[in-house]
Amino acid sequence: xxxxxxxxxxxxxxxxxxxxxxxxxxxxxxxxxxxxxxxxxxxxxxxxxxxxxxxxxxxxxxxxxxxxxxxxxxxxxxxxxxxxxxxxxxxxxxxxx
Numbered sequence: 430x431x432x433x434x435x436x437x438x439x440x441x442x443x444x445x446x447x448x449x450x451x452x453x454x455x456x457x458x459x460x461x462x463x464x465x466x467x468x469x470x471x472x473x474x475x476x477x478x479x480x481x482x483x484x485x486x487x488x489x490x491x492x493x494x495x496x497x498x499x500x501x502x503x504x505x506x507x508x509x510x511x512x513x514x515x516x517x518x519x520x521x522x523x524x525x526x
Contacts, residue, residue: 434467436506443498446512454496458512461493466500466507481522488525499525 439447447455465477481488488510491498497518500509511521 435502437462437466437509438506439509440511443509443512450496450512454494458493458496458498461491462498462509465491484525497521 447458450458461477477492479490479492481490486501489500489502491500492515495515497513497515498509499511499513499521500507502508510525513521
């Protein structure tokens with residue numbers, strides 16, 4: 430099976446979220462986004478990548494330490510919509526419903 434690289438796009442809100450993090454946390458998140466989403470965004474696991482239920486269109490989550498990146502996948506583009514601290518995830522869910 431061919432390992433096709435996908436484009437990753439940060440929504441303006443996700444860019445702001447990333448800019449507001451400490452540099453070391455932001456760097457780790459960017460590394461995880463590239464590692465887990467650029468080559469295999471459809472390979473889900475219980476710990477790192479997860480398809481969230483009850484969202485239309487589908488919403489996905491990447492876990493990176495204590496932070497979560499929420500994204501959607503369209504053809505060959507992964508759009509990061511928001512990055513949040515794990516305890517603030519409920520607020521994000523309300524925005525996407």
